[in-house]
Amino acid sequence: MQIEISEFGRADAAASGPAQPVHAGTRLFRAADRGIARATEAAAALLVLAEVALLGTSTASRYLFAHPFAWSDELAAILFLWLAMLGAVIALRRGEHMRLTAFIRGLSPERRAWLDALALMLVAALLLGLVMPSLEHYEERVVGLTPVLQVSEGWRSAAMLVGAGLMLLTAIDRLIQHATWIQIGAALAAVAAAYGLLLWLAPWFEDLGNGSLAIFFVLFVIAAMAIGMPIAFAFLVGTVCYIAFSTTIPLSIVPSRMEEGMSHLILLAVPLFVLLGALMEISGLAQGMIAFLVSLIGHRRGGLQYVLLGAMYLVSGISGAKAADMAAVAPALFPEMKKRGNHEGDLTSLLSASAVMSETIPPSIVLITVGSVTGVSIAALFTGGLMPALVGMLALCAVVWWQSRGEDLASARRFTWGEKGRLLLVALPGLGLPVVIRTAVVEGVATATEVSTIGVVYAVLVGVFVYRRFEWRRVYPVLVDTASLSGAILLVVGAATAIAWALTQSGFSQQLVALMGLVPGGQAGFLVVSALAFIVLGSVLEGVPAIVLFGPLLFPIARQMGVNEVHYAMIAVFAMGFGLFTPPFGVGFYLACAIGRVSPDVAIKRAWPHLAALFVALMLITLIPWISIGFL
Incomplete structure (x- = not known):
């Protein structure tokens, strides 16, 4: 899922300025960080093996001996949340979280180094702001017991707290290692100034009502992604700022919603x-x-x-x-x-288009995500x-x-x-x-x-x-x-779940239903507009975050319009894949260029015949439901 070749937070040495002297305290911090990294990776690897063993033995026991383990799903869910959070820590350390690079790709290394420092500082500030709410969420859950195992719910919620803490340490370490002290100071001053401004404007945001949704979930999220902040953290910036400065809802709801979104077995x-x-x-x-x-x-x-x-x-x-x-x-x-x-451009274009063509082939992770968030x-x-x-x-x-x-x-x-x-x-x-x-x-x-x-x-x-x-x-x-790739995917799912909850409780979902009901052309018009919208979403967000964020909002509208849910899912997944691999914003296209070792400038001129064919296929899928549901 990583589409940026250079790692997040790792500026070139030339861009970062002269080498900085390494003090004893810095060396000690780095040694501790390396120890935490090794422990995190070992624990995550063991959790992957544990999940395979647990589900494998449970399936065999149920299917071969008709004796299912009643506790297996509950234990698997607890271990899974730990795996997701530890994987997110590893992904942050490696720079493997999904990010939008369309706006920063053409910048000089010097400017990218400054933006990377600002993005990392925002990540660190966000995680610092989530540590106490995660602790409050843990304290709320620790007194409860799980239904089958009868162990404390705190074992599950502690994963959010530990994950936030470890990611905070990782973000600080990335800043120390890959940014100059001037860049760190400037980024800290910018974040502090933004925080002060938001505190001052908080009464105005509360009076603005749902108008603040556009500020926090459009302006803030797009701005965060534009500077190269990972998508999951950009989502969380919008959600945390909206709840903290525009509502009276406690911030502990954010780790709670994230835990719920990431806990679907x-x-x-x-x-x-x-x-x-x-x-x-x-x-x-x-x-x-x-x-x-x-x-x-x-x-x-x-x-x-x-x-x-x-x-x-x-x-x-x-x-x-x-x-x-x-x-x-x-x-x-x-x-x-x-x-x-x-021609190498034709080959790379075909490689990119083949990835679009295969988006709906099971067992697609996006299809699994659709089923998880929509109930299909x-x-x-x-x-x-x-x-x-x-x-x-x-x-x-x-x-x-x-x-x-x-x-x-x-x-x-x-x-x-x-x-x-x-x-x-x-x-x-x-x-x-x-x-x-x-x-x-x-x-x-x-x-x-x-x-x-x-x-x-x-x-x-x-x-x-x-x-x-x-x-x-x-x-x-x-x-x-x-673990790293899974953590990157699942943190997006958790963050998008928090956004979806905020949008739902604000009443935006009902407004969206009313707006989509006004689309001309009835069911066919709704489907065509949905396909075009998912193309745009796919080019910006990729499939998993887009479907987690908008699936709970749009699928109920499709049901009201009489659209088969499987048909709608195929339109959404295929269209988002089309957007992901369509230049100039589709970051998947640049990934195909990297794999094919071809300059995007060469490949982009050859991409349009394949994209035109895929667009025709998308329209056929959209307007002929039998293609999606004929064999159900």
């Missing part, structure tokens, strides 16, 4: 599918599928482009990150594609997502056919039937994994969360006993990476 599928995607790469499952597809159609005009689309259709959504999907496919195909005379059946979403992706793939195939008419096939290799058979045998375990996962969910063998553990065990067994290439030394880094 269905979201446990996020880290487990992220882990599964990494294990597929370690075990060789993805490479086997690609090699087989190449042997089938790689010798035809446009054959490797069709392989790229087919490979993305098969492996997409399992890793939880489009970067992982594209990185697993592109390096294996791009060199040979270039030998055949394909995950099994129905998994079933409904295959056909919209196929429509998108067919639209891109038409573009590939047109562009590859003059392709040079002199270097193309033709495989014998015997070679194809051997490659099929090698690819069968990989080809079988998506089928196993989707069948298990649709047939009710396991939930969308539990089925990921089946995939994890499957990938490990295939890598160890079939391909015999499983690299055990890579498991620990993969576990830490899983």
Whole structure:
């Protein structure tokens, strides 16, 4: 999900000024910070393993022996919240939280260093302001007992407090290590001045009523994201400032709402599918599928482009990150594609478009998030997502056919039937994994969360006993990476849940319902406007934060308009993917350029045929409900 290549808070040495002397106190702080970092990573890795073991044994006990563990979901939810918060700490340390870079990408390193210092200072100030509310929330919950385990609710709420404290230490450490003292002082003065101004204006904000929503949730959030502040913290800036300066609601409601948003057990599928995607790469499952597809159609005009689309259709959504999907496919195909005379801009554009096409393919993390925040059946979403992706793939195939008419096939290799058979045998375990996962969910063998553990065990067994290439030394880094990416995603979910609660209690949701009801054209007009709105949201926020923030507001309107929820979900997810990978604001497009090692200036000129095809596919999905619900 990380789309900025340079890490958040890490300015170039030249931009940060001359090296600063390292004092004994600074060295001691850094040593303590490194110790905390190692402990945090080890704890997060153990929590990932614990969740796999807990859900795996619980699923096996229920399905094989008809003896479910009544306490397993409760324990898994508690451990999951700790995993999410520790993962968020790791992501902050590594600079892996999702951020909008469209506004700062073209700035000089010197100016970016100043903005990074300001963004980090805002993060630190925000976390400092959340420590006491998190403690109050913990004290409120510690006296309660969980329904099944009968342990204190404080075990769950303590994760918010510990996470806020550790992220505060991390933000301070990033400032000390990667900003000059002048930059730190200037950023501190700016934040202090802003705080004083907000205190002075607080009575005016209270009198302004819902008019303050535009200030805090539009102006403040956009400004925070524009300077490079991670999206999750930008959301929290708007929410905390709105509650603190415009209402009398205690700030402890923020960690409470965040905890609720991050505690949905269905979201446990996020880290487990992220882990599964990494294990597929370690075990060789993805490479086997690609090699087989190449042997089938790689010798035809446009054959490797069709392989790229087919490979993305098969492996997409399992890793939880489009970067992982594209990185697993592109390096294996791009060199040979270039030998055949394909323009590198066309290849990068196709790679980016294939990520859009595959947005609705299960087990997509965005689909899981939709089910979590809207209550739509995950099994129905998994079933409904295959056909919209196929429509998108067919639209891109038409573009590939047109562009590859003059392709040079002199270097193309033709495989014998015997070679194809051997490659099929090698690819069968990989080809079988998506089928196993989707069948298990649709047939009710396991939930969308539990089925990921089946995939994890499957990938490990295939890598160890079939391909015999499983690299055990890579498991620990993969576990830490899983926690980091999951923490980055889930902190956005928690922050967006807090915003959604604030917007709902302010009465904004009712106003939005009334406004959307005025859209001309009835149901069709509402769907087209929704698709265009989700394109814009996707280009700014990405899929997960956008759906968590606006899903609870827009899906009830869709129900009132008589729109099938699965159909609406497919429109939303496909449109947000379109926005995410559409230049100049779609940050996913620049991620594809980085993976393809092509300048965005070169690729952007070649992107429009693929985007036009995908837009046609989106309109078909929007106006023909059968594409999404025909097989339900």
